[in-house]
Amino acid sequence: MNKFEKYIQENKQKLEPDQIDAKVWLSIENEILRKSKKSYSFFIKTLAAAAVILVGTLLMYGSLFKPKQDIEARLIERYNLGEYKFTQQVSLKEKELSTLSIPKDKLADFQILLQQLEFLNGQFQDYTDYIEQNGYQEFIGNQIINHYKSKIKLLDKIQSEIEKINYYENKIPSNSEKVEINI
Amino acid sequence: MVAMRSLYETFSKEMMATSLRITNQLADSEDVLQEAFITSFQRINQLKEEGKYGGWLKQIVINQSLNFVKKKRNYASLEVMPECSEAQEDSFDARVFVFDKIKEAIHKLPNGSREIFSLYLLEGYKHKEIAEKMNISVSTSKSQYRYALKLLREKLIPIYE
Amino acid sequence: MKIKFHQTARRLKSTFKTLILLVICLGASENLEAQSKKVYEKEMPVAKGVTIETNVPTDLGFEMHGTMVNDNTKDRYIVSGKNGDQRLNISKELNIHTWDKQSIKQEVTIDAHLEDNASAKALLESLKIEFNGNANGHVVIDANMNIKKFRMNNGFLKSDECYIVLDNGRKHKINRIEIKTVLYIPKGANLSIEGKRNCTILLDDLEGDLELILSYAEVYGKSVNRVKGNLNYCYNVIFENVNHAEINAINSHIEIASVKHLEVGKQKISNRCLAPSVQKYMKSNSFQNVFNIDKVEQLSVLETANDEFNLKEVFIMDVLESAYSQYRIDVLHNVLNFSAKNSDLKIMKVAKGFREINLNNTLSEIYLDVEDGASYMLNIPSKNYLEYDLNQKFKAIENASGSLKSYEVGEGKQKGVIYINCDKCQFNIS
Incomplete structure (x- = not known):
């Protein structure tokens, strides 16, 4: 890949249109409302799931797209997610960790922490299932925030353990192949 | 909502x-x-x-x-394009790049080349995946991509060199 | 034409008046509702050694379709309908008082708002406290009496429609209901509490055994003889004095002022605490917990991964299997057997009368501050990569095998022994 290709790839956001005709959203909204009249529970479930996904999206894309301030403000107002910035912290930490690697022979020991991460993700799935069944409720929001706090703590732990392993790997190399931990 | x-x-x-x-x-x-x-x-x-x-x-x-x-295009008719020379790395200067021009140049690419260019470079698809999606051969995808790059280079000469 | 106009105008005026009257009547009927408050009480004698099983008030069944707002404060669990009107208000606190009487008592306060007096009467007559089981062995108490679930529906054009559904399947339409429960149990009884939704349990002194199978709960207990806790995401579990505690927990905070014997991670947390979607990821018995213990005479950590222990004072401590956990001990009095991986250990003061510190670990930081005046031997296997620096008080002892580096500190007859077998570790001792 030459510099030109790399440059285009890195700046592809600049190729996006400045604005989109408002009628596109209006058509989407009309269609959703039309469907929601047919099935109110569909609307509630979809809305709830979209809310959860939006939080997750900010988690994954927050740092890439820098969502507009007004979206953030509205989210905070609607769902009282005053602490939703945790999601962005998680995103940053996951990105940071995805670039790190450890010697292959240490991977097995590391599974304990990775399983805990899976446990937390499973727990999150339980929350989204609850929202799908019962709609978004504040206490689930609080549990989601607690979930993020736990996740941040765990990711910090994983990071410090990787640093520890690599500190000793530099001192006394094991000659074991380096592998990514795949978070 | x-x-x-x-x-x-x-x-x-x-x-x-x-x-x-x-x-x-x-x-x-x-x-x-x-x-x-x-x-x-x-x-x-x-x-x-x-x-x-x-x-x-x-x-x-x-x-x-x-x-x-x-429904409108027949990708199967896309041809394997002849080899194109690689762009001169040193001639590229990001400081004078105008994205509106690039946007315009991309939109002026021929149908087929533009889709392949977009899927490969901007959406991160592999040529094999593009070939499957568009029902063309991998070599067609690769050559059309290179062809798109060559056309862009030509269209963007004033700011590219 | 003019007469016709007047007739039409009169007719319209009369229709308008009728409409106004109708609106007023409808409005009035909205406001006309019957409010009934009643305290239900039931007391029943029980045998000594009885085990009482109860759930938590927030474990009421819910069935909700439409728009609702859930206000989950520290004390109340409130569900409001589409216009923000409160429909359900449950006290999240479950007060469990213990007394010297050999009987159990449940007190439930119901404050119900219904459409009319007849409906209110019908509901209040249908509600009752039932104790199930055998008064000599197990007694089951439902914190919400015979209320099985709360049901609420609403829609774009439909206002809130709420029902209380009883255990027998009968449903009662309500506008709003408040529930608060208090339990009284014998001091010597055994108590088992199970709950999946967040609630606050306040418990008096209990001489019997306490079993907790809880998620998202807070527990404030005083003195308890034995506690077995299965705790999932319980952010505050606090006790004053415990004789024996077994804690199998995930992501919980446990605080005990004084405990004689604490066992951590003896077995996996009960599946009854966990959502099915996470059960397969349960690989460790105890993880992501914080233990804040003021005084523990004997601590046995049987299996832990990524827990945090903050211990002010510990006499005997055995860590059988520990990974990625952290230990901070203010004072270690006697013995520490520590078998771990990647587990940092910091002891701010090893009392000078200590007997033994036997440590097997990897990839960790170890810090020991031994009290001045202590006499002990320090043994370090030579095979390990261990970063450490010893000051002048450590006198090297010739060792025949060469596989062990030994040092001596102090000249007292009663010598403690410290054995540090830690590969890829940093060791700091002073």
């Missing part, structure tokens, strides 16, 4: 750009965007990992855009 609207606001521009590079028609891409968002909201419960909404939506947009243009 606020959450859906927020998702729309977060992703619509990127999705529109992706679709537009495939359909090359604003009206067509607006239809694609509308359909893709509605589909995603309808099937939102099927999404396993909430953080992957953007990638999932992108797949829907690309598939729907390609389906849209497949």
Whole structure:
């Protein structure tokens, strides 16, 4: 890949249109409302799931797209997610960790922490299932925030353990192949 | 509705750009965007990992855009293009790059080349995946990509050199 | 034409008046509701050694379709309908008082708002406290009496429609209901509490055994003889004095002022605490917990991964299997057997009369501050990569095998022994 290709790839956001005709959203909204009249529970479930996904999206894309301030403000107002910035912290930490690697022979020991991460993700799935069944409720929001706090703590732990392993790997190399931990 | 609207606001521009590079028609891409968002909201419960909404939506947009243009275009007729020389690395200067010109140049690429250029460089597809999606050979995808690069280089000569 | 106009005008005026009257009547009927408050009480004698099983008030079944707002404060669990009107208000606190009487008593306060007096009467007559089981062995108490679930529906054009569904399947339409429960149990009884939704349990002194199978709960207990806790995401579990505690927990905070014997991670947390979607990821018995213990005579950590222990004072401590956990001990009095991986250990003061510190670990930081005046031997296997620096008080002892580096500190007859077998570790001792 030459510099030109790399440059285009890195700046592809600049190729996006400045604005989109408002009628596109209006058509989407009309269609959703039309469907929601047919099935109110569909609307509630979809809305709830979209809310959860939006939080997750900010988690994954927050740092890439820098969502507009007004979206953030509205989210905070609607769902009282005053602490939703945790999601962005998680995103940053996951990105940071995805670039790190450890010697292959240490991977097995590391599974304990990775399983805990899976446990937390499973727990999150339980929350989204609850929202799908019962709609978004504040206490689930609080549990989601607690979930993020736990996740941040765990990711910090994983990071410090990787640093520890690599500190000793530099001192006394094991000659074991380096592998990514795949978070 | 606020959450859906927020998702729309977060992703619509990127999705529109992706679709537009495939359909090359604003009206067509607006239809694609509308359909893709509605589909995603309808099937939102099927999404396993909430953080992957953007990638999932992108797949829907690309598939729907390609389906849209497949009715109008015959990719099977795309040819393997002759080898093109690689761009001169040193002649590239990002400081004088004007993105509006690039946008315009991309839209002026021939149908087929533009889609391949977009899917490969901007959407991260592999040539094998593009070949499968567009029902063409891998070598056609590769050569059309190089051809697109060559055309862009030619069109952007004043700012490229 | 003019007469016709007047007739039409009169007719319209009369229709308008009728409409106004109708609106007023309808409005009035909205406001006309019957409010009934009643305290239900039931007391029943039980045998000594009885085990009482109860759930938590927030474990009421819910069935909700439409728009609702859930206000989950520290004390109340409130569900409001589409216009923000409160429909359900449950006290999240479950007060469990213990007394010297050999009987159990439940007190439930119901404050119900219904459409009319007849409906209110019908509901209040249908509600009753039932103790199930055998008064000599197990007694089951439902914190919400015979209320099985709360059901609420609303829609774009439909206002809130709420029902209380009883155990027998009968449903009662309500506008709003408040529930608060208090339990009284014998001091010597055994108590088992199970709950999946967040609630606050306030417990008096209990001489019997306490079993907790809880998620998202807070527990404030005083003195308890034995506690077995299965705790999932319980952010505050606090006790004053415990004789014996077994804690199998995930992501919980446990605080005990004084405990004689604490066992951590003896077995996996009960599946009854966990959502099915996470059960397969349960690989460790105890993880992501914080233990803040003021005084523990004997601590046995049987299996832990990524827990945090903050211990002010510990006499005997055995860590059998520990990974990625952290230990901070203010004072270690006697013995520490520590078998771990990647587990940092910091002891701010090893009392000078200590007997033994036997440590097997990897990839960790170890810090020991031994009290001045202590006499002990320090043994370090030579095979390990261990970063450490010893000051002048450590006198090297010739060792025949060469596989062990030994040092001596102090000249007292009663010598403690410290054995540090830690590969890829940093060791700091002073």
